[in-house]
Amino acid sequence: MQSNASVTKRGQLIAGIALVSTALILTACGGGHESEPAQAAGAAQQMAAAVGVIELRSEEVQSVRELTGRARAFAEAEIRPQVTGLIQRRLFTEGQAVVEGEALYQIDPAEYRAEVRSAQAALRGAEASAAAARETAERFERLAEINAVSRQDYDNAVADMERAEADIGIREAALARAQIDLERTTVRSPISGQIGRSNVTQGALVTANQSTSLARVLQLDPIYVDLTTASSELLRWKQDVASGSISSNQNTNVPVTIHLENGSEFPETGQLGFSEVNVDEAAGTVIVRAVVPNPEGLLLPGMFVTASFSAGSYDRVFVIPQRALQRTPRGDGYVYVVDENNTAQSRTVSILESQGSNWVVTEGLEDGDQLIVSGLQSVRNGAPVRVTSRNGEPTAQPAGAQ
Numbered sequence: 001m002q003s004n005a006s007v008t009k010r011g012q013l014i015a016g017i018a019l020v021s022t023a024l025i026l027t028a029c030g031g032g033h034e035s036e037p038a039q040a041a042g043a044a045q046q047m048a049a050a051v052g053v054i055e056l057r058s059e060e061v062q063s064v065r066e067l068t069g070r071a072r073a074f075a076e077a078e079i080r081p082q083v084t085g086l087i088q089r090r091l092f093t094e095g096q097a098v099v100e101g102e103a104l105y106q107i108d109p110a111e112y113r114a115e116v117r118s119a120q121a122a123l124r125g126a127e128a129s130a131a132a133a134r135e136t137a138e139r140f141e142r143l144a145e146i147n148a149v150s151r152q153d154y155d156n157a158v159a160d161m162e163r164a165e166a167d168i169g170i171r172e173a174a175l176a177r178a179q180i181d182l183e184r185t186t187v188r189s190p191i192s193g194q195i196g197r198s199n200v201t202q203g204a205l206v207t208a209n210q211s212t213s214l215a216r217v218l219q220l221d222p223i224y225v226d227l228t229t230a231s232s233e234l235l236r237w238k239q240d241v242a243s244g245s246i247s248s249n250q251n252t253n254v255p256v257t258i259h260l261e262n263g264s265e266f267p268e269t270g271q272l273g274f275s276e277v278n279v280d281e282a283a284g285t286v287i288v289r290a291v292v293p294n295p296e297g298l299l300l301p302g303m304f305v306t307a308s309f310s311a312g313s314y315d316r317v318f319v320i321p322q323r324a325l326q327r328t329p330r331g332d333g334y335v336y337v338v339d340e341n342n343t344a345q346s347r348t349v350s351i352l353e354s355q356g357s358n359w360v361v362t363e364g365l366e367d368g369d370q371l372i373v374s375g376l377q378s379v380r381n382g383a384p385v386r387v388t389s390r391n392g393e394p395t396a397q398p399a400g401a402q
Contacts, residue, residue, distance in 0.1 A: 052374035052389040053338055054321075058367055061317050062310040064355055065237075067288065069227035071303045074291075075219035077191045079104060081206040082184045083112065094197045098189045098217060105187040105214060107206065112182040119175035126171040130164035137161040193219035194297065218301060223294040225258065225270065227307050231279045231286050237311055256290040258299075259306040268293040272309055314352060318361040324373045325349070325359055333359075336379050338370040338387060346381045 085107040092104050137157040144154040189195070196216045200206060206214065258266035270292030279286055290307060292299065299305070325333050326346075333351050336344045349364035365371070370387070372379060379385060387395050 048384040048386040049378035050375050050388045051372045051385045053370040053372055053387055054391050056318050056365055056369045056371055058316040058318055061314045061360055063312045063314055064308055065311045066308045067227035067229050068306050069225055071299045071301055072224040072226050073218040073301045074222050074224055075191050077217045078213035079215045080213050082208055083181050084207045087200055087202055087204045090198055092195055098195050099192045102189045103186050104189055107185040109182055109185040112185055115178040116182050119178040123171035123175050126167040130168050133161040133164040189217050191217055191219055193217045220297055221294040222291050223299050225290045225292050225305055227288045228285045229288055231284050234286050254309050256307050256309040258292055261304050318365045319358045320361055321373050322357050322359055324371055336372040338385055342384055344379045344383055344385050
């Protein structure tokens with residue numbers, strides 16, 4: 001009897017455990033059906049690519065050109081002697097500033113002073129001869145009136161007078177030349193500027209118009225900056241101006257910003273001058289010249305610089321980061337924007353030019369577009385995305401999103 005009772009109790013216990021297990025299973029299954037929408041939403045949110053966007057607004061953008069080139073002296077004079085002689089003295093300090101007309105060298109003037117004195121004496125002799133010939137001609141004129149001398153003698157006297165007066169002119173010219181040569185024994189600077197090293201020393205023999213210069217004077221304030229650009233770029237800019245796609249400021253003084261070889265910005269702003277009227281056939285380039293104030297003499301001829309200036313302005317264009325632009329295998333540019341359904345949509349865009357780390361875009365975008373600028377490695381056209389930042393600021397995320 002006890003054995004039967006034990007079996008009965010054991011059976012009841014097993015049945016109770018089975019009942020409780022069944023209830024728990026049913027409860028778990030019921031709870032799972034209630035959480036399916038939330039789990040699905042969370043899974044979809046986790047599958048969407050996390051991206052950062054910026055909101056686009058069209059604007060007027062200056063078309064900035066950045067060109068490289070070298071500084072050139074505003075004016076340059078090679079100092080050469082115009083007379084022959086020995087250098088007596090050098091009258092300047094190498095590297096100093098000189099002004100127009102300032103004496104630079106003194107050539108021994110003794111020989112040229114003697115030539116001036118000789119020319120003066122010759123002129124006085126010619127004047128005396130002319131005076132005597134004039135008196136003779138006047139006397140012969142009176143005698144010819146009374147037939148005291150022949151007409152031929154009178155004509156000869158007049159001819160002698162005219163030759164004597166012409167000789168005065170010759171002597172005056174010789175004296176002027178001698179005085180000019182004497183003045184040229186002092187070699188002067190034809191321009192104001194900065195003088196370099198001297199190529200001759202005291203006692204050196206120099207000759208008139210020799211090929212070797214005595215020194216060079218460079219005018220460095222202002223200074224030229226000759227910039228090089230491809231002829232195709234210059235042509236494109238002129239065509240853009242002609243078509244009206246760019247508003248040109250070519251009738252105004254265009255400011256030019258200069259950057260030095262070490263990357264620092266030059267403190268003075270220059271002005272765009274002119275573009276060369278011919279193209280370098282070998283390189284296919286054109287020179288664009290700027291005039292830059294250089295009061296401290298920081299820019300030196302031959303120095304390599306980078307210049308930037310505005311060639312005009314584009315109206316209603318978009319400026320986008322270069323990292324946002326993708327390329328097709330054919331090289332066409334496109335970007336991704338986020339639509340109202342939080343899906344990525346590709347847009348083909350037209351690029352005008354680059355400006356630093358940005359692209360200037362004319363077609364393919366609209367005001368208010370949400371341009372994807374980060375997370376692009378996970379973005380596919382038409383795929384859902386999750387905006388985690390907008391205009392550089394983090395966005396609020398739904399519960400369960402990571």
